[in-house]
Amino acid sequence: MEFLPHVRKKLVQRRMEKILDTASPVRSDPLLTIDCLELSIEGFIAAKIEHFFERLGTHDAQGLYDIVLAQVERPLIEKALSWAKGNQLKAARVLGVNRNTLRVKMKQLKIQNK
Numbered sequence: 001m002e003f004l005p006h007v008r009k010k011l012v013q014r015r016m017e018k019i020l021d022t023a024s025p026v027r028s029d030p031l032l033t034i035d036c037l038e039l040s041i042e043g044f045i046a047a048k049i050e051h052f053f054e055r056l057g058t059h060d061a062q063g064l065y066d067i068v069l070a071q072v073e074r075p076l077i078e079k080a081l082s083w084a085k086g087n088q089l090k091a092a093r094v095l096g097v098n099r100n101t102l103r104v105k106m107k108q109l110k111i112q113n114k
Helices: 004-022 041-056 064-083 089-097 100-106
Strands: none
Touching: 041 064, 041 100, 064 089, 089 100
16 A cells, blocks of 8 residues: 555654654663763764664665754753743853744744743
8 A cells, every 4th residue: 555655754754753762772772881971962862873773774764854853952942941941032042042043943843931
């Protein structure tokens, strides 16, 4: 059965998100041998992406760039807002973005300011 392109894209995207979110061990996963708190953010993300590609194998995938960016942006913005006690201007400054850019990102990622 052939899916419509947009339906197939959604299914592949959900599968990729599930693989990225899964913490099942892979023998070569450096997160199992190194205390993850010792890793830089870049090192941690690199290890997770390597783990993703190992699990992906030969399966079809697309949209990884947007998925990874969303998964990094969401907690970064949420934590900045929390740190700034909801002050969007202060959060935008610490993130190094314009307040309007922050608002656009919050809307795109459906982040509620508490």
